[in-house]
Every structure is written in C-alpha cells, then in structure tokens.
Amino acid sequence: MYAIKTEGLTKIYKDLTAVDNLNLAIEQGELFALLGVNGAGKTTTIKMLTCLTKPNHGDALINGNSIITDTNKVKNIIGVSPQETAVAPNLSVKENLELMCGIHGFNKEKRLSKIKELSNQFDLSAILNKRAGKLSGGWQRRLSIAMALISEPQILFLDEPTLGLDVLARSDLWDTIRALKGKITITLTTHYMEEAEILSDRIGIMKDGKLLALGTADEIKISAGKEKFEDAFVAIVTEAVKL
Numbered sequence: 001m002y003a004i005k006t007e008g009l010t011k012i013y014k015d016l017t018a019v020d021n022l023n024l025a026i027e028q029g030e031l032f033a034l035l036g037v038n039g040a041g042k043t044t045t046i047k048m049l050t051c052l053t054k055p056n057h058g059d060a061l062i063n064g065n066s067i068i069t070d071t072n073k074v075k076n077i078i079g080v081s082p083q084e085t086a087v088a089p090n091l092s093v094k095e096n097l098e099l100m101c102g103i104h105g106f107n108k109e110k111r112l113s114k115i116k117e118l119s120n121q122f123d124l125s126a127i128l129n130k131r132a133g134k135l136s137g138g139w140q141r142r143l144s145i146a147m148a149l150i151s152e153p154q155i156l157f158l159d160e161p162t163l164g165l166d167v168l169a170r171s172d173l174w175d176t177i178r179a180l181k182g183k184i185t186i187t188l189t190t191h192y193m194e195e196a197e198i199l200s201d202r203i204g205i206m207k208d209g210k211l212l213a214l215g216t217a218d219e220i221k222i223s224a225g226k227e228k229f230e231d232a233f234v235a236i237v238t239e240a241v242k243l
C-alpha cells in the first residue's frame with residue numbers, strides 16, 4: 001500500500017485552480033519533496049493531504065484512508081509541521097512539548113518518556129526551560145518538528161521546513177530531517193532546489209497547480225537533458241523543455 005496516493009486531487013479558489021488534477025503516489029518510508037516556485041500549489045496540496053482544506057475534485061488516500069471520508073483516521077496517522085510554525089511563543093520548549101502530549105492524551109509516564117526521547121533526538125535538553133519565542137528560527141523549526149512527532153505519526157508533513165533560515169541553520173535542519181529518513185514517510189515542500197536534491201528520494205516539480213515532473217533528481221536531470229539539477233528545474237518551470 002502506498003503511504004500517499006492522490007487521484008485527480010484538485011483545489012479551486014474562485015477562478016484560480018491552485019492544485020490541478022494531481023496524481024501522485026508516495027511509497028512507505030520515502031522522503032518526497034514537492035518543489036516549486038511561490039504560488040505553485042505546494043501548501044494547498046499539503047493542506048488537503050492533512051485535512052485542513054477539502055478538495056473540490058478528486059481524493060487522496062493516506063495509508064489507504066480517504067482525506068474526504070476518513071478524516072479522523074487520517075489525522076491520527078499524520079504529523080504536521082506547518083509553514084507558520086505551530087510553536088506557542090510564550091510557552092517554554094518543555095511546555096510546548098507537554099501541550100502536544102496533553103492534546104494526545106498521554107499519561108504522566110508516557111509524557112515524561114516522550115519528552116525525554118524527543119529532547120535527546122532533537123538536542124533540546126539544554127533549552128527545555130527557554131521560552132520558545134526567544135529561540136532562533138532554526139530551533140523553533142526543530143521544536144515544531146519534534147512536536148509533530150509526539151503522536152508517533154506514520155507520515156510526517158513538513159511545509160517549507162527551512163524557509164527563511166540562514167545557511168548554517170538550514171544545514172543543521174537538513175541533518176535533523178536526514179536522521180528521520182527511512183524511519184517514517186516524509187513529504188516536504190520547498191522552493192530550494194538544493195534542499196530537494198540533497199534530501200529527497202524523489203521530487204515532484206509543481207507549477208501553477210500542475211505536476212510538471214516526477215522522479216529522482218537524476219531522472220529529472222536526464223529527462224530535461226541537463227547536467228545540473230538547478231538547470232533542469234529552471235528549464236522545466238520555464239517550459240523550455242516539455243517532459
């Protein structure tokens with residue numbers, strides 16, 4: 001069974017088709033990147049897959065569960081780190097993690113063990129009592145990902161995980177994401193070509209709501225007839241090559 005399978009997934013806002021007949025299948029354990037320039041439809045796709053907004057047409061199956069008819073099941077098996085980070089700025093790092101444990105109804109024992117496990121995994125131990133709003137963007141994002149993992153999701157969605165971060169913070173976060181690779185299915189959106197190429201198993205390139213290319217970075221380079229992934233991306237989105 002695919003982790004994610006979309007069938008003609010479409011979202012229309014008034015006269016704008018934000019996501020246009022998206023057909024995509026993502027394997028279990030895959031790290032998949034949706035790459036595209038601003039307004040390509042990446043966030044709208046993630047919002048539909050995470051049941052935050054309903055499609056106008058089509059459907060998507062998340063581990064076999066429909067985002068339209070099985071929303072509760074879908075919500076139980078996914079974790080989301082949204083573009084606007086879900087971190088509560090006035091709470092400490094620990095309180096943010098506790099809040100998520102509370103939302104998922106963990107008892108004290110489970111809460112303590114989960115916070116310990118994630119603090120170790122994400123290097124948060126030394127900053128547990130710091131106010132989240134005082135952390136740098138990179139650390140807030142790291143906390144946001146840790147929070148998304150509290151429910152032990154089977155599929156993790158990361159919407160623009162490194163948006164606005166400096167080179168070092170981005171590289172740190174790439175290490176964090178790499179460490180999750182293979183353990184869980186990850187779908188991330190990005191407009192950084194390098195991020196998609198370095199991190200993901202496969203990449204889908206979107207523009208104007210449409211999926212223009214799909215494959216590994218190498219496959220995309222070969223089909224576009226370019227040696228560098230960046231050149232392939234530019235050629236595809238400027239429609240210099242039709243795949």
Ligand SMILES: Nc1ncnc2c1ncn2[C@@H]1O[C@H](COP(=O)(O)OP(=O)(O)OP(=O)(O)O)[C@@H](O)[C@H]1O
Nearest residue numbers: 013016018036037038039040041042043044045191
């Ligand atoms: N709630 C909304 N109402 C109307 N139009 C919307 C809404 N949300 C998104 N759009 C439009 O849909 C299109 C796709 O937006 P979306 O945010 O999905 O793109 P994106 O690829 O995630 O871009 P970005 O990288 O800027 O986040 C854009 O033209 C956007 O303006």
